[in-house]
Amino acid sequence: MGHTNAYPYQEVFEAYLHRQELAQPTIVEYRSVLTDLFSFLSNFNVGYQADHRVATLLDRDVxxxxxMLVNQRQVTNGTYNKMLSHINIYFKYLFTHDLITHYPTLTLKGKSHDDLKAPTTKWLHLMPSILANQQLAVYTRLTLLLSSHFYTISEFLTPGFNQQLDIQNFKTHEQAFWQEYQRFIEPLQERQHSRDLFLKQRLDGDPHLTAAGLHKYLKPDEKLLGFSLTPTRLYQSAILDFLLQHPRLTDQQLSEKLRLDPQSLNYYRQLAMQYRG
Incomplete structure (x- = not known):
């Protein structure tokens, strides 16, 4: 056909998908996922970089x-499961057609289907009232504030994060909440001998709040706000909203603002197009 395959066995696999009478947008989705997978392996997987042989891939490579999808791109369970399904069907095809001798996704399982809806972005436009809402836990409001500035839960729960947080560009309502938060956290920081932002209320060895500990604050406030406060979903919706609101920014501008590598930015661009549609 005169073109270079975007991933191994692309032509025969996509011919197979056509024979299965899959819709063209679905086939394009397969192509996008598999191109992204092999691009990632080419850039970050030492074993695959050595010879680029798909037959050598193991479950740990996938x-x-x-x-990476979970930790860097903060994908939802629904997106994760869909991408794993596409990858699984691809490797199943290669295995059943004797193109590989083992099936690297056989043992990989999808994530629970507890939250598969598209993330809402409405909360981002209600932030002034949310940050001023005294009924909400201080840690809940801080989580929403940091998520709206494109920080992941793994970032803001990491000790030392306070040193990299730049509050200079906080808006007026964000600065007002930040002052309230300072009044809350400073006595706790003194008691726990830590300058970090998320601290336990009680003295208990490690003073840092865990993800499970933060969840205990977020869960009750979900009922008050009426939407999911899962930090990964908040982060993802903040990214999507920014892309939708700023369609004219260049890739470099977006990468700097959102702190995303080119692969992750491409992923979110595609997700934003789906969301817009």
Whole structure:
């Protein structure tokens, strides 16, 4: 056909998808996922970089990519499961057609279907009232504030995060909440001998609040706000909203603002197009 395959066995696999009478947008989705997978492996997987042989891939190689989706791109369970399904069907095809001798996704499982809806972005436009809402826990409001500035839960719960947080560009209502938060956290920081932002209320060895500990604040406030406060979903919706609101920014501008590598930015661009549609 005179073109270079975007991923191994692209032509025969996509011919197979056509024979299965899949819709063209679905086939394009497969192509996007598999192109992204092999681009990631080419850039970050030492074993695959050595010879680019798909037959040498193991479950841990695919797991490395899936872990990146969760930890760096903060994908939802629904997106994760869909991408794993596409990858699984691809490797199943290669295995059943004797193109590979083992099936690297056989043991990989999808994530629970507890929250598969598209993330809402409405909360981002209600931030002044949310940050001023005294009924909400201070840690809940801080989580929403940091998520709206494109920080992941793994970032803002990491000790030392306070040193990299730049509050100079906080808006007026964000500065007002930040002052309230300072009044709350300073006595706790003194008691716990830590300048970090999320601290336990009680003295208990490690003073840092865990993800499970933060969840205990977020869960009750979900009922008050009426939407999911899962930090990964908040982060994802903040990214999507920014892309939708700023369609004219260049890739470099977006990468700097959102702190995303080119692959992750491309992923979110595609997700934003789906969301817009």
């Amino acid at each position: 797991e490395q990519y899936l872990a």
